[in-house]
Amino acid sequence: MSMEQGTATARPGSGEFERDVHAVARLIPPGRVTSYGAIARYLGAARSSRMVGWAMNRALEADPNGAPDARPVPAHRVVNRLGMLSGRLHFPTPTAMAERLIAEGVEVRDDRVVDFDARFWDPSTEL
DNA sequence: AACGTGACCCTAG
DNA sequence: ACTAGGGCCACGT
Numbered sequence: 001m002s003m004e005q006g007t008a009t010a011r012p013g014s015g016e017f018e019r020d021v022h023a024v025a026r027l028i029p030p031g032r033v034t035s036y037g038a039i040a041r042y043l044g045a046a047r048s049s050r051m052v053g054w055a056m057n058r059a060l061e062a063d064p065n066g067a068p069d070a071r072p073v074p075a076h077r078v079v080n081r082l083g084m085l086s087g088r089l090h091f092p093t094p095t096a097m098a099e100r101l102i103a104e105g106v107e108v109r110d111d112r113v114v115d116f117d118a119r120f121w122d123p124s125t126e127l
Numbered sequence: 128a129a130c131g132t133g134a135c136c137c138t139a140g
Numbered sequence: 141a142c143t144a145g146g147g148c149c150a151c152g153t
Contacts, residue, residue, distance in 0.1 A: 036134070037137090040136090046136085046137090047147060047148050049135040050149070052134085053134035054150060057134065079134085085134090
């Protein structure tokens with residue numbers, strides 16, 4: 001049997017890397033935040049921080065096929081290395097990301113996490 | 128199928 | 141301290 005089209009269910013972007021990113025993100029404790037680069041580094045792909053952002057984007061998307069791994073991913077806890085909410089525009093509303101953080105006790109001001117260093121959670125160190 | 132565009136980050140001038 | 145550029149790689153056009 002030829003397997004040329006065998007991947008009929010091949011979902012673009014559903015790679016191992018993306019799944020790992022989601023797995024790590026789910027380990028971020030409420031009230032803490034991490035960065036794209038920190039997750040990338042932890043997964044041994046220090047230069048693929050952009051892909052982490054893309055993975056968050058996918059996680060946020062309503063599961064198109066009711067994926068088996070439809071557990072929620074706390075994408076709002078991932079910010080850039082300066083603590084800025086660079087992904088806020090990808091949420092349902094431009095303020096949803098900040099609101100979710102605030103609900104967890106994270107102070108946000110001008111689209112930026114207040115006291116970022118203290119809130120920062122580094123998987124490489126804490127995990 | 129090449130090209131531009133990113134929820135980024137690091138290095139060099 | 142600031143600006144530019146390179147690398148990464150999935151996606152839309």
